[in-house]
Amino acid sequence: MARGAHGSAAFIAGFVVGSLLWFTIAATGLAVLAASFATVFVAIRYAGAAYLLYLAWKLWTAPAKALDAPGASPDSPGRLFLTGVAINLGNPKVIVFFLALLPTAVDLGTLTPLGFAELALIITAVASGVLAAYALVALRARRLLTSGRAVRLMSRGSGAIIAGVAVTIAAR
Secondary structure (H helix, E strand, O other): OOOOOOOHHHHHHHHHHHHHHHHHHHHOOHHHHHHHOHHHHHHHHHHHHHHHHHHHHHHHHOOOOOOOOOOOOOOOHHHHHHHHHHHHHOOOHHHHHHHHHHHHHOOHHHOOHHHHHHHHHHHHHHHHHHHHHHHHHHHHHHHHOOOHHHHHHHHHHHHHHHHHHHHHHHHO
8 A cells, every 4th residue: 555556466466476375385295294284384373473563563663654755665566465465374264265265166186287277277366366455455445545644644553553463473
């Protein structure tokens, strides 16, 4: 929202890659392996939570400039991509979702590479579409944030929410 549409494609791509990684783990039976290496997934969860806390701190301490003010330096596409991946991989509920949904919709024992690719394309299309809709709503909401005070309130509110998400991820 703060930087316009710049980087939204990279963030969405990172988020989708995270979804596809969780889908691959669930579909290929690596969930059993994931249970065996629970400490690795705990470490990933804590790393994701730490990164979210870092983002929350950056939002909380960001200077309050109106969104149309010049000088807002956009994050690199690579950084936004990694943010999307980290947010998705830091959420263990995603694999639970896939583990609960896949067996009811797909016979994983007979899943072919073509079937896997088709499901991956569906996941990509749905996740990209939903996140693109969110990005469009955020672009429309930009018009409301024309004062420094409004931006400060939005940044601090977003920072507090992200910090809460990070604590929740770390606590589970």
